[in-house]
Amino acid sequence: MLFTEDFLHYVWKFRLFDHAKLQTDDGEELEVFSAGMHNTDSGPDFHNARIRIGETVWAGNVEVHLSASDWQKHGHTTDNAYENVILHVVYQNDEPLTLPNGRKVPTLQLKDRIPAELYNRYHQMVFGQQSIIPCENSIAGIDKLIMNNWLTRVLIERLETRSKAVIDRLNLYRGDWEETFYQFLAANFGFKTNALPFELLAKSLPQLILAKHKNNPMQIEALIFGQAGFLEGELQDEYPLKLKEEYSFLRKKYNLKPIENHLWKFMRLRPQNFPTVRLAQFAALIVQSNHLFSKILEIKDINALRALFTDVKVNEYWDNHYRFNVASKPSAKTLGASSIDILLINTLALFLFSYGKQHQQQHYISRSLKLLENLPAEQNNITEDFITLGVKINNAFESQALLELKNNYCNYKKCLQCGVGNKILKLA
Template sequence: MAEDFLYFLWQFQYFRTTDLRTVEGETLRVIHPGYRNPDSGPDFTQARLLVGNVEWVGTVEAHIRAGYWLLHRHHQDRAYDNVILHIVWDQEAVVLKRSDGSVIPTLCLSERVERSLLYRYQTLLAEAGTIPCAGRIGDVESLRRTAMFDKVLLQRLERKAAGVMDLFRMAGQDWEETTYRLLAAAFGFQVNAEPFEQVSRQVPLKILHKHRDNLLQIEALLFGTAGLLNDAEPDAYQATLLREYGFLAVKYQLTAKQVPAHSWKWARLRPANFPTLRLAQFAKLLTYKNSLFSLLIETDESAALLRHLQVTPSVYWQTHYRFGKSSDTVLATLGQASAENLLINVVLPLLVAYSHHKDQPDYRERAVALLEQLPAENNRVTRVWQELGIPIQTAFDSQASIELYKNYCQTKQCLSCQIGVSLLKGCPKTMGS
C-alpha cells in the first residue's frame, strides 16, 4: 500500500460515503475534498468539510498509519496546524493534536473501500512488465491516452526549458552563449556530452566569433582545447592545427584549460559519431555569419532548420574520422536523424525557455508545432509503445512516450497518470451500499 492510493481515494471520493464518521465518532460530510498539493506541506489544500455541525475549511493530510504523523514530526510543524482531517488506512490508538491542543479528526478508509478496487490497484503495481498497464491499456479510451500524452509532453518541454534557464543564468544572461553551450552538449549526443560541455565552457563564443571567417582557426581552438591534438607524428593538417592552437592558446590564455583526452569516449561508437568528426561539424556550424540564436528561434519550418543544422565539415574531415587515418567512405555531413535530434534537444527547449523569458506564448506554440512536423524517433521506448498498439507517428508522440515511460511507468506512478486512474475508475464506484 502506498500513500498515492489514499490520495486517489480521497481526490475522487472512491470509498463508501454513507454514514461517514471520524474515528472519534463525529459525523462527517465532504463538501469539497480540496486540491492536491504538489509542494511541501499537507497533501490537499482548500478542503471543505462538515464535522458534526461545524463547517471547516483547511488542509487534509494522508498517511498509511496514524502514527506516521508523529514519525514525520508534523506535530512540530506549524504548517500542519491548519489540517482539518487526517486520512489513514490503518488506524492506531494515537490521538493527534494541533499546537493549541485541539484534536485533529481522523478518517480511516480501510473498511470503506471495495475489495475489487484494492485488488485492481495491487495488481497494477505488481505487474512486472516495463509498462504496468500493458495488458489493459487497450481498454482505455484514446481520448484519455491522448490527454495524458499532451500533459507529459508539456512537462518534458518545461523541464528542459528550466535547464536552459539555469544555463542562461550561468552564461551571464547571454542568449548567444547559451545557444552555443546547448549546441555543444547536444553535439556530444549523450555519450560525449560532458567533454563537449567542458570545451564550450573553456572557450567562450566571443572568442570563436573573432575567428568565424577562418574555419581552420576555429577547429584549432576546439580540437586543442578538447585535448585531441596529438603532436606525435602529426600529418600536415594536424601540424597546422597545432601551430594555430599554440598561438591562439597563448593569446586567449587557454593553455591550461585543455580537457583531458581520456574524457572522450570512443568504444562502441559508429565512426560517424566519433568525437573528432562531431567537433569538426560543430566547428563548421560556428562559422555561420549571423546569429545562431536568432536563426534557431525565428525559423518556423523544421525543414529549413534541418538544412542549416546538416553541416558538412572541412575537406580533411570528408576523408577522415580520426586524425591520420583516412577512409574512402566517410559520412561527413551531419545526418538527418542527428539533425532532428539537435532540433528536439536544443531548438525546442530554447524556444520554450525564451517564451517564458519574454512572456510570449507564441514561442512555446512554435516548439509544439515543430515537434508535430518531425517524424517520430525510433528507439527502444517508442517500440515498446508501438507493440502495445499505441500510435507513435510524430516527434510529439515519441517525446511524450519517452517522458511517460521514464517518469511514470518505470517509477510506477500509475495514480498520477490519467491512464492508470482511468483503469482504476473503471471499477463500480460505491456511494451508498
C-alpha cells in the same frame, strides 16, 4: 491490505470510497462536500476541504494517514501548521486524536469502505511483476483523447524541467543567449557517447573567441581540434600540421588549455560518428552560421531549420579521412537526417521553449511544440517498448512525452499521479 499512504490520498481525493452512512469516530454523521485541494508540499495533505459533521459545516484542512497513530509518529502534534485540521482520514483508527490544546480532531476510518476491485487494480499495477511498465496490460486500451491530454501535460513538465538548466546556464553567462545556446548545442553534438567532452570543449572555448575568427575557417578548425586535444600528438598530414601551427599561436594568444584527449570515445561507434568527424561538422557549422541562435528565433519553417545543418560542409580533408593521419575510402561527412532531428529536438525545441518562458512570449513556446509535432519520433529502447505494448507514436512530441512518462512516472510506479494510471484504476 498492502498499499502506501499515496493510495489513501488518491481514494480521498477522488472520493472513491463507500459514502453510505459516513460517521466520525464519535458516531457523528459526516458528509463530504469537497475533498479539498491536494497539497504536495509541507503541511496538511488537503487544503480548503468542505465537510459537514452533525449539523455544522466545516471548511479547512484534512490530513490523511494509514493509521491514526501516524499523526504522533510524523511529529504533527508539535507542528502549528496542523492546528486547523478539521478531519483526520485514516485507514485504521488505532487511537483517538487530541491536540495539545485539548481539541479532539474528528476521525474518519476508511477500512472496509474501499472497493475491492479498486484495490485489486491498484495492487496489480504497483506491486505486480510487470516487465516494462506497471500498466503494460492496459495502456493500449486507453482512450486516445485521455492519452493525448496526459502526454501533452507530461511533455510540458519535461520541457519546463529541462529549461531550468538552460536558464541556470543563461544566468551564469549574464543573459547571453548566443553563448548559452552554443554550450548546449556543443553538448548535444556529442550525442550520447561524447556529450561530456563536447560540453567541456565548449566551456573551454567561449563562442566569443570563435566569433573573432569567423572569417577564417582554418583558425576555427584549429581552435576546435586544438581545444579537443587532437593536435597534441605527432601529426603527419599537411592539414593537421597546419591546424597545429595555427593553434599554437592562438593558444598562447588566448591562454587556452585543451581538454584531456582520452575523454573522447571511438569504441563501438560507426566511423561516421567518430568524434573527429563530429568536431569537423561542428567547426563547419560555426564557420557557416554566425549568430546561430538569433537565426533560429527568426526561422519558422522546419525545412529552413534543417537546412542550417544539412548545408554544413566540412573541410575537404575529411572526404577521405575519419581520423588524422589515417586515410580511408572517400565518403560524404554530412550530418544524417536522424542526427539533425535529434539536434532539433534536444536543442532547438528546448531553446525556443526556454526563450518563450523567460520572456513570457507564448508564440515561441507554441513554435517549440509545433516543431516537435512535425519531427519524427525517436527510435530507442523506451519508444520500442511502448510500441510493443500497442502504443502508437506519431511524432517527437509523443516520443519525448513517453520518455518523460517512463523515466519519471513508470520507473517510480507513480501510477496514482499519472493520468493513464488514474484512468485504469477508475475503469468500471
